[in-house]
Amino acid sequence: MVSSGLPKSKSRLLNWWDSLTPMSRMLAIALAAPxxxxxxxxxxxxxxxxxxxxxxxIVASLVAFILNYPVYWLQEKGVxxxxxxxxxxxxxxxxxxxxxVTLLPLAIAQxxxxxxxxxxxxxxxxxxxxxxxxxxxTLGLPVSLDGLILQLNDRLKNQLQGxxxxxxxxxxxxxxxxxxxxxxxxxTVISTFYLLQHGDExxxxxxxxxxxxxxxxxxxxxxxxxxxxxxGQIISSTCMAVGLISIFLVLKVPFGLLFGLTIGLMALVPFxxxxxxxxxxxxxxxxxxxxxxxxxxxxxIVQQIVENGIAPRVxxxxxxxxxxxxxxxxxxGARVGGFLGVVVAVPxxxxxxxxLASIRMTRKGDPLLSNEITHRPTAIESRIAPDxxxxxxxxxxxxxx
Numbered sequence: 001m002v003s004s005g006l007p008k009s010k011s012r013l014l015n016w017w018d019s020l021t022p023m024s025r026m027l028a029i030a031l032a033a034p035x036x037x038x039x040x041x042x043x044x045x046x047x048x049x050x051x052x053x054x055x056x057x058i059v060a061s062l063v064a065f066i067l068n069y070p071v072y073w074l075q076e077k078g079v080x081x082x083x084x085x086x087x088x089x090x091x092x093x094x095x096x097x098x099x100x101v102t103l104l105p106l107a108i109a110q111x112x113x114x115x116x117x118x119x120x121x122x123x124x125x126x127x128x129x130x131x132x133x134x135x136x137x138t139l140g141l142p143v144s145l146d147g148l149i150l151q152l153n154d155r156l157k158n159q160l161q162g163x164x165x166x167x168x169x170x171x172x173x174x175x176x177x178x179x180x181x182x183x184x185x186x187x188t189v190i191s192t193f194y195l196l197q198h199g200d201e202x203x204x205x206x207x208x209x210x211x212x213x214x215x216x217x218x219x220x221x222x223x224x225x226x227x228x229x230x231x232g233q234i235i236s237s238t239c240m241a242v243g244l245i246s247i248f249l250v251l252k253v254p255f256g257l258l259f260g261l262t263i264g265l266m267a268l269v270p271f272x273x274x275x276x277x278x279x280x281x282x283x284x285x286x287x288x289x290x291x292x293x294x295x296x297x298x299x300x301i302v303q304q305i306v307e308n309g310i311a312p313r314v315x316x317x318x319x320x321x322x323x324x325x326x327x328x329x330x331x332x333g334a335r336v337g338g339f340l341g342v343v344v345a346v347p348x349x350x351x352x353x354x355x356l357a358s359i360r361m362t363r364k365g366d367p368l369l370s371n372e373i374t375h376r377p378t379a380i381e382s383r384i385a386p387d388x389x390x391x392x393x394x395x396x397x398x399x400x401x
Contacts, residue, residue: 044336056184058340060191064199065226066234067092071196085196093189103261110258114283125286217358225350236306237267243302253284253295263299269342270326273303321349 020028047054067088074084195202207215241264248256259280267273277299285292321329326346333345 040336047336052184055340056187056191058344060188060195062230062343063092063188063192064195066230067192067196068199069231082197085193089193089196103257107258107261110255114255114258121283121286124288128289221354222347222351225347225354229347229350233268233270235310236273237264239306239310240264240267240273240302243306244299247298247302248295251291251294251298253291254287259284259295270323270330270346273307277303321346321353325349325353 017025070088070091071081071084074087075081079087203219207219210218241260244263245257245260248260253259263273263276263280265272266276277296280299281292281296284295326349329345329349330342333341333343333348335341
């Protein structure tokens with residue numbers, strides 16, 4: 001966690017922990033673990049009860065957090081905060097409206113056509129496997145694809161058709177607004193606009209409940225972790241969607257717009273881009289195995305260019321977390337908060353990591369070492385531009401909500 005100033009003396013809690021024997025520490029952890037699980041269950045239950053309200057507030061906060069960057073840029077150009085918020089807010093609504101009128105109907109139409117043609121694609125995939133099995137038999141290779149053909153004809157066919165139908169129904173449900181959905185959307189829009197103008201005051205009121213000595217470190221670490229993660233994922237997913245849609249249209253891949261958008265949207269979540277590429281390759285392979293290899297090749301090339309070329313140059317390493325812990329955080333977020341839990345899981349894991357690192361530094365007890373650690377940039381700060389760090393020191397963090 002971001003730290004500043006001279007090192008503090010150990011708190012009473014840390015002194016108490018250091019005074020315990022190893023056996024006492026194990027007993028304390030064993031007693032605290034069930035309480036932690038109970039608290040997590042209680043939080044999940046409370047979130048489920050107030051799910052509609054929580055979704056509105058979280059979505060509005062995330063959207064306002066992202067839109068704060070152009071607002072901050074306009075402020076640097078001399079535009080007042082209120083005017084900048086209005087300009088950015090109306091521009092965002094205009095962009096969403098254009099995308100909703102142009103891309104969304106095309107994507108829904110292609111999704112309907114895909115669901116209709118899936119049975120034909122399964123029959124085509126089965127014929128290709130039969131031809132491959134005959135070819136292998138002609139060559140005298142001891143390989144039989146009969147079991148795979150039966151699996152494709154029975155279980156996989158029904159499962160993929162069910163997934164495609166569920167995805168299409170979800171898309172149609174989101175596209176056809178009911179009164180309750182319309183109210184939620186209006187509340188989200190109004191909350192986003194309010195947070196764009198008064199987000200700083202709301203955030204100060206929230207962190208005011210924390211102890212004074214950790215308010216600023218917690219605030220800076222939370223903002224920077226969300227900033228790195230969301231900007232990195234948005235840049236990666238946008239580049240992948242634009243690049244893949246363009247290439248798919250050039251290669252004349254069936255449903256190229258739908259498949260490119262699917263991979264791009266799934267890339268918003270870590271490991272989602274790879275899962276989307278695998279899914280699209282499987283679907284295209286049912287129709288034409290040669291085109292499936294082309295889709296897989298270009299998708300992997302674009303993914304590597306974006307993840308190892310574009311995104312690191314813009315933000316560096318986005319999270320600094322081990323991929324295993326990223327995966328665990330995503331599973332935990334999905335279990336606790338559903339889709340929104342997946343969205344915020346990784347930046348919250350980064351916050352926990354920085355907090356634990358700060359506690360470990362505090363427990364070292366060496367004044368010289370603590371002083372050195374205090375003035376050394378954290379894992380998050382090292383990936384932020386120097387001018388943004390200067391703004392952070394002045395209390396002007398870009399994207400503040």
